[in-house]
Amino acid sequence: MPKKAKPAGPGTEEQPVPRKQLKAEAAGGPSPFNFDSPSGFFESFISPIKTETFFKEFWEQKPLLIQRDDPALAAYHQSLFRLSDLRSLCARGVYYGRDVNVCRCVRGKKKVLNKDGKVHFLQLRKDFDQKRATIQFHQPQRFKDELWRIQEKLECYFGSLVGSNVYITPAGAQGLPPHYDDVEPGDLLYFPRGTIHQADTPPGLAHSTHVTISTYQNSSWGDFLLDTISGLVFDAAKEDMAFRAGVPRQLLLQVETAAAARGRLSSLLRTLADRLEGSSQLLSSDMKKDFIVNRLPPYHAGDGAELSVPGGQLPRLDSLVRLRFKEHVVLTVKPDQDLSDETQEKMVYIYHSLKNRRETHMMGNEETEAHGLRFPLSHVEALKQIWNNPAISVRDLRLPTDAEKASLAVSLWTECLLQVL
Incomplete structure (x- = not known):
C-alpha cells in the first residue's frame, strides 16, 4: 500500500501572521484577465504582446514596457493594493522586517526606518507623511485574494515560485537607490534578471503604488x-x-x-x-518537491471545500477516472528515504499543494510540510497513464493485478487527486 510522504524538515519557531477567514474580494469589477487556464491567463496578462513574441524577443533578453489605455484595466490594477488596505492589515497583526519595511533613499543609499515589533497604522502613516518614507509590504498575496489568484496562475504557467512586493511612495520621494533584482520581476513593465532600475514618484501625485511580481529564482540550468x-x-x-x-x-x-x-x-x-x-527519467532531488511544498494552494473564492472532498464516487475497476488539480501535482522518482544507503531502492513520490498554507507563501523560514503519497517503482507506468490521459479506465492501468489497480485509484481518490467521471 502507498504511504504518506514524510514531512519536510522543521523550520524556525516564528509564528505566521494571524489571519482571519477571508472573503472573495471584488477587485474593481470583473477581471480583465482570462483565468480559465494558466496559458490563457498569461496571454491576457501581457496582451497585446503575443506569448511567442515575448519569449522570443524579451524573456531573459531585454525590458518590455506594455502600455494599455484601458480605464477598466487601470481600475483593476489600482484595486489590487491600496494605501487604505494597510489599516486593516495592521489590525490583523503584521511586523516590521518580516511583513513591512519603511525606508528612504538618502544620498544614494537605502536607509531603513523600521521600528521594533508589531506595526501600528498611525505610526506607519506618520512615517509615510512626515518622513516621506516608502512602505514596502512583503508577499501581499497572503492577504489579497486577487493577487493570490494571479500568482497561483503564474506559478502554474512557469512551474516556479512567484512572489510579490508592494511599494507605496509619497510624491517627490524615492524609496530605494538604483538596484537590480536577482529574480524575474514583471507587471506591465518587464525586467530580465539583473536589470538595474529605480522608481520614484513624480511631483503632483499624492503617492504611487506599484506591485512587483517575481519568478524564476533558482530555476537556472545550473x-x-x-x-x-x-x-x-x-x-x-x-x-x-x-x-x-x-x-x-x-x-x-x-x-x-x-x-x-x-x-x-x-x-x-x-x-x-x-x-x-540514453535516459528518459531523471531522478529529482529537491527542485520538484521544494516548488510544490512552498507554492500557493489552488485559488478558491469560498471556503475551499472542493480541495478536501474526494471527486465523485469511490473508484472501482470499471470506473473512468481523471487526474484532478494536475497543475498542482508533481510526480518524481527518487531513492526511498526510509531505507539505509546500502539498501535504497527507487520509489515514486506524488506531491501536491492542495493543503498548502497561503499565509506562509514565500516567507522563507516558515515551517512547511510535504503532502502526498509514495508508491513502488512498479506503479510508475500506471501513474504516467493517469497523468497523460484526459480519462482512463481503472481496469486499463498497467499493473499486474486488479487489486493493485483498484488500490492505486482509491489512494489517489482519497487524497482528492482523482475524479470519478
Missing part, C-alpha cells in the same frame, strides 16, 4: 544540474564499479588536485553524460 546530478551518480554507482572505486589516498589533504585525479573525474563525468543521453 540549479537543475545540481538537482539531478546526485540521481545520475546514484544510478551509475549501482551499475558501474568505476564509480565505487576509492579515490587516491590523501586526496582530501592536498592543496591542489593532482592531474591524474582531475583526469579520472573528467572521465567519470563523460560517462555520466553518455548515460544521460
Whole structure:
C-alpha cells in the first residue's frame, strides 16, 4: 500500500501572521484577465504582446514596457493594493522586517526606518507623511485574494515560485537607490534578471503604488544540474564499479588536485553524460518537491471545500477516472528515504499543494510540510497513464493485478487527486 510522504524538515519557531477567514474580494469589477487556464491567463496578462513574441524577443533578453489605455484595466490594477488596505492589515497583526519595511533613499543609499515589533497604522502613516518614507509590504498575496489568484496562475504557467512586493511612495520621494533584482520581476513593465532600475514618484501625485511580481529564482540550468546530478551518480554507482572505486589516498589533504585525479573525474563525468543521453527519467532531488511544498494552494473564492472532498464516487475497476488539480501535482522518482544507503531502492513520490498554507507563501523560514503519497517503482507506468490521459479506465492501468489497480485509484481518490467521471 502507498504511504504518506514524510514531512519536510522543521523550520524556525516564528509564528505566521494571524489571519482571519477571508472573503472573495471584488477587485474593481470583473477581471480583465482570462483565468480559465494558466496559458490563457498569461496571454491576457501581457496582451497585446503575443506569448511567442515575448519569449522570443524579451524573456531573459531585454525590458518590455506594455502600455494599455484601458480605464477598466487601470481600475483593476489600482484595486489590487491600496494605501487604505494597510489599516486593516495592521489590525490583523503584521511586523516590521518580516511583513513591512519603511525606508528612504538618502544620498544614494537605502536607509531603513523600521521600528521594533508589531506595526501600528498611525505610526506607519506618520512615517509615510512626515518622513516621506516608502512602505514596502512583503508577499501581499497572503492577504489579497486577487493577487493570490494571479500568482497561483503564474506559478502554474512557469512551474516556479512567484512572489510579490508592494511599494507605496509619497510624491517627490524615492524609496530605494538604483538596484537590480536577482529574480524575474514583471507587471506591465518587464525586467530580465539583473536589470538595474529605480522608481520614484513624480511631483503632483499624492503617492504611487506599484506591485512587483517575481519568478524564476533558482530555476537556472545550473540549479537543475545540481538537482539531478546526485540521481545520475546514484544510478551509475549501482551499475558501474568505476564509480565505487576509492579515490587516491590523501586526496582530501592536498592543496591542489593532482592531474591524474582531475583526469579520472573528467572521465567519470563523460560517462555520466553518455548515460544521460540514453535516459528518459531523471531522478529529482529537491527542485520538484521544494516548488510544490512552498507554492500557493489552488485559488478558491469560498471556503475551499472542493480541495478536501474526494471527486465523485469511490473508484472501482470499471470506473473512468481523471487526474484532478494536475497543475498542482508533481510526480518524481527518487531513492526511498526510509531505507539505509546500502539498501535504497527507487520509489515514486506524488506531491501536491492542495493543503498548502497561503499565509506562509514565500516567507522563507516558515515551517512547511510535504503532502502526498509514495508508491513502488512498479506503479510508475500506471501513474504516467493517469497523468497523460484526459480519462482512463481503472481496469486499463498497467499493473499486474486488479487489486493493485483498484488500490492505486482509491489512494489517489482519497487524497482528492482523482475524479470519478
